[in-house]
Amino acid sequence: MHQTAIEGQCLDDSKSKRQQILKAAYDVFSRKGYHRATVDEIIALADTGKGTVYNYFNNKEQLFYTLIQERGEPFALALEKIASSNLSPAAKIEDIIRLSLAFYIENVDLWRVFIHEVRGLSESNQSNFTPEMLERYKNGFQHIAGSVENVLSEGVEQGLFHPMNITHVAYSLFSTIMMMVYHKFVDTDMELTVRNIANLFFHGIMRQ
Amino acid sequence: MHQTAIEGQCLDDSKSKRQQILKAAYDVFSRKGYHRATVDEIIALADTGKGTVYNYFNNKEQLFYTLIQERGEPFALALEKIASSNLSPAAKIEDIIRLSLAFYIENVDLWRVFIHEVRGLSESNQSNFTPEMLERYKNGFQHIAGSVENVLSEGVEQGLFHPMNITHVAYSLFSTIMMMVYHKFVDTDMELTVRNIANLFFHGIMRQ
Amino acid sequence: MHQTAIEGQCLDDSKSKRQQILKAAYDVFSRKGYHRATVDEIIALADTGKGTVYNYFNNKEQLFYTLIQERGEPFALALEKIASSNLSPAAKIEDIIRLSLAFYIENVDLWRVFIHEVRGLSESNQSNFTPEMLERYKNGFQHIAGSVENVLSEGVEQGLFHPMNITHVAYSLFSTIMMMVYHKFVDTDMELTVRNIANLFFHGIMRQ
Amino acid sequence: MHQTAIEGQCLDDSKSKRQQILKAAYDVFSRKGYHRATVDEIIALADTGKGTVYNYFNNKEQLFYTLIQERGEPFALALEKIASSNLSPAAKIEDIIRLSLAFYIENVDLWRVFIHEVRGLSESNQSNFTPEMLERYKNGFQHIAGSVENVLSEGVEQGLFHPMNITHVAYSLFSTIMMMVYHKFVDTDMELTVRNIANLFFHGIMRQ
């Protein structure tokens, strides 16, 4: 288990232990869901000792949420960047669809677990999440949906979109995107999928 | 708990035992999710003995899926009835939205659990489900979505709807409906919600 | 593990499971102390399944305190009976010494563990002890010492004993008794030990 | 934590490291008892690294017993000095009571832990204690009690004290002293407590 320090990669070694664990945890949580995932399986995959996991994470729950956080934050930031860019609202929506598809394809299993498990974890909070952080997590992609709402709002103001309940519509878009990934409906040509979703979302199914 | 064995009510009793268990199971599974739900809590609520559960159901898993089946089947049948009615495709879609909203409102928690759990079923199949049953469950609302696909198909043929991938669009509709319920976005005036969803689905967000 | 129900002792069987566990727990706790004692060893000795322990007791801690309670209560009652009898104070003291010696000889190891562990268990109270009960336990033999205090008080009032701090003296007597047992100083002729302790306690070491 | 290795203080430093650890260990063992005490907490208090502890002590157990030894030896020596002084037996006893009270007040928590833990040492002897050392420890204050026995013996020979089992009586005295400290019965005016104990010990409770 102790690395026979042959090569000179020792510098990032300690850093990589944590990364190894996170990577393994991602695998196992995605495949098994939160409850069926066992720490034993994670350490077997991470090729590490059981105690090491608990050196880096307080408990299974925190390991899980660290994973979510590390994966979700860059995505949320990228979304915000699109929303505040100079593109037209319609172009922004297309970009958002494209980015979201890519993100969910990468994280679909973990995200599904997250969306499911985040309920029912409020009380048993021994993790060191501040209540605010927990709230943020509990709202799931609410934070993420915010960016879309801004774009929709912008489009309505410019008279490009119909008046609407922007929150509902934003969530509708995301639910469709997640569903497409979830059911493996995404074409190998992702651009095609982007256009299909955008089309449905922009013009609906009805002729004229 | 101990039946004061007067008489005559035995038939009723044994029948209702099963129903009591299913009702209790619905409550507990909905509130706790599959893994956090315990047989102990279910029998406490059902006011029955632990062994009795195993007289009617092979195991916890089968109890869960029996629940799904008993709740889902009437819904699927009602959908089929709408799909094969004489209404216009658009009117059918509206009826389907209305019916589905009502169904998910009634079953949101259990269904959420179901959608989640059905994934982890492939690997550890110690249950006595035939592969076909499993397949049917794994497809989740596939059966249900079929009815919508038929309506969409009909609309496209009649030139009322744009050409589209009917499967994708059908699932998109359902994902939006479920999301609306899931996030408690449904108005007290349900009819308003029905119209909003139908509007978005028929005409999209874009003006003109 | 399931008893091949040959004989007709089935009636007290369920009762005896609990008793088997308590007996085994007594053995192990006495020998190993609270922390070194393992549930595994207890069940091995009790010839029972691990779950069975948790059917009867909430956790290791409660198992331990149940033991203490079941052993200590009869002793406390017997002491009270002596204290409120018609004997002379001196005769009561002798009876108390005799009874206490017998009790500690029987329970020395468990009691030593108890006296030690009772500190530091106040906070982690997930057991279903009421705070009052816990307080009673925390005070150790305070309850028990009360009976002796009453007898001493009586003797002082009758002018038989010197004025004294009755609490301190009562505890002194018990500490001597426990120490005698603890160090296995008790003669095979217990009556001799009783007289020796009583002599020291009544007249001290100094001539005249 | 990281020594800014200036110089010259290395000798002092390494010496004080050991002392820091012993001091911290005393604190933690006293507060938590042997089992609940963790090496992690000790090093946090000692402001040192985990490995350092194992440079100076073979293991947790030896750290504990080193502590006992370093604290107990000066006390034992002081007792011997009193015993072999020119004072009268009664005056020696009073001095011994005074000294012992002071010692136990200072070390009550650690000593309580020690008295308790010394029992569980026989079975699992993976420590590097020689059997003789172990025996010495197991006898607890036997070494200490020896001094009192000598004084008692002296008093009996001089016809000042009743004939008695000197070992039992010596232990009785110590058990009372320890109990007084243990239960925080010691007056702020310690001299009063000394006199009370001496009185009880010399003359007993009975009038005449």
Add this chain to the structure above:
DNA sequence: CATGAATGAGTATTCATTCAT
């Protein structure tokens, strides 16, 4: 010498399932 990251043996506890009554 000092350090602390890595380790894994050891443990309490849970809970689905069985089976004798």
Add this chain to the structure above:
DNA sequence: GATGAATGAATACTCATTCAT
């Protein structure tokens, strides 16, 4: 059929100890 006492496999987590730097 109904029951629930008994069961033990499964699992998260702790913490003393090691060893490469």
